[in-house]
Amino acid sequence: MYLETKQLTKKFGGLVAVNNVDFSIEKGKINAIIGPNGAGKSTFFNLISGFHPPTFGQVIFKGTDITTLPANQIAKLGISRTFQTTNLFEQATVLDNVMVGHRLRTESNLFDAIFRTKRLQREDKQCRDKAMEVLTFVGLQNITHKMITNISQEEKKRVAFALALATDPEIIFLDEPAAGVNPDETEGLAELMQKMVDYGLTVCLIEHKMQMVMKLAQKIMVLNYGEKIAEGTPDEIKNNEAVIKAYLGGSAIA
Numbered sequence: 001m002y003l004e005t006k007q008l009t010k011k012f013g014g015l016v017a018v019n020n021v022d023f024s025i026e027k028g029k030i031n032a033i034i035g036p037n038g039a040g041k042s043t044f045f046n047l048i049s050g051f052h053p054p055t056f057g058q059v060i061f062k063g064t065d066i067t068t069l070p071a072n073q074i075a076k077l078g079i080s081r082t083f084q085t086t087n088l089f090e091q092a093t094v095l096d097n098v099m100v101g102h103r104l105r106t107e108s109n110l111f112d113a114i115f116r117t118k119r120l121q122r123e124d125k126q127c128r129d130k131a132m133e134v135l136t137f138v139g140l141q142n143i144t145h146k147m148i149t150n151i152s153q154e155e156k157k158r159v160a161f162a163l164a165l166a167t168d169p170e171i172i173f174l175d176e177p178a179a180g181v182n183p184d185e186t187e188g189l190a191e192l193m194q195k196m197v198d199y200g201l202t203v204c205l206i207e208h209k210m211q212m213v214m215k216l217a218q219k220i221m222v223l224n225y226g227e228k229i230a231e232g233t234p235d236e237i238k239n240n241e242a243v244i245k246a247y248l249g250g251s252a253i254a
C-alpha cells in the first residue's frame with residue numbers, strides 16, 4: 001500500500017470533523033476527495049500532512065507510520081500540499097516565492113547567512129535552479145521576475161503548484177486547485193495535473209468542480225459529515241445511491 005489512513009479521526013471539541021476514515025491513495029494516479037462544504041476534506045489533508053494531529057487513527061506512508069511526525073518532516077519524506085488560499089508573498093517576485101520551497105532540502109543556517117559562506121551560495125543557486133525548473137514545468141518561465149501582486153489568479157494557482165513541486169515531492173495534495181478560475185483556465189490546470197502524473201508523481205486533490213473531477217480522477221472518495229460514504233472510480237461514484245442522496249440532494253451527477 002502506498003499511502004493509507006486507518007480509522008483516521010479528528011475531533012474539534014464536540015465536532016467530529018473526520019470520522020474513522022480508512023482510505024488508500026493509489027500511486028501514480030489522480031486521486032480525488034469530494035463532498036459538501038464542511039464535510040472534512042481539508043481537515044483530512046491537514047491530518048495527512050501533519051498540520052493537525054489526529055485524535056485517533058494512523059497515517060501510513062510506504063509502510064512507515066507517519067501519524068505523529070511534524071509537518072516539515074512529512075514534507076521531507078516527499079509529501080507536499082497546497083492550500084485553498086495559498087499565502088504567497090505579494091510584494092516578492094514569482095521566482096523568490098518559489099525558491100522558498102526548496103529551502104526544505106538545504107542546510108544553510110544563520111551563520112551561513114551572516115558570513116555568506118560557500119555553502120549558502122551553493123544552496124542559493126540550487127534553490128534558484130530548482131525554482132526555474134519547476135516554474136518552467138508549470139508554464140511560468142516567462143513571468144519569473146513579476147511581483148505576485150501583478151499576476152492573475154490562474155498564474156497564482158500555478159505558482160502554488162510550483163511552490164509545492166520545489167520541495168521535490170513524490171505525492172502532492174492539492175486543495176481546490178481550480179477554485180476561482182474560469183473554465184478555460186480550469187482546463188489548463190487539469191492538463192497540468194495530468195502532466196504531473198505523467199511525470200511520475202501521485203496526485204490527490206480536493207475539488208468542487210465535478211466535471212473536472214469526473215474527467216480527471218481515477219479514484220474518488222466521498223466524505224459527508226466527516227464520514228467516508230463512498231469510494232471508487234468516477235462511474236461507480238456517479239451511480240452510488242448514497243452519494244446521489246447525501247451529496248447531490250437527489251439529482252444525478254452531470
Ligand SMILES: Nc1ncnc2c1ncn2[C@@H]1O[C@H](COP(=O)(O)OP(=O)(O)OP(=O)(O)O)[C@@H](O)[C@H]1O
Pocket residue numbers: 012015017035036037038039040041042043044
Ligand atoms: N481548526 C478548526 N477548529 C474547529 N473546527 C474546525 C477547524 N477546522 C475545521 N473545523 C470544522 O471541521 C468541519 C470540517 O471542515 P473542513 O474545512 O475540513 O471541511 P471541507 O470539507 O474542507 O469544507 P469546504 O469544502 O467548505 O472547504 C467543519 O465543520 C469546520 O467548521
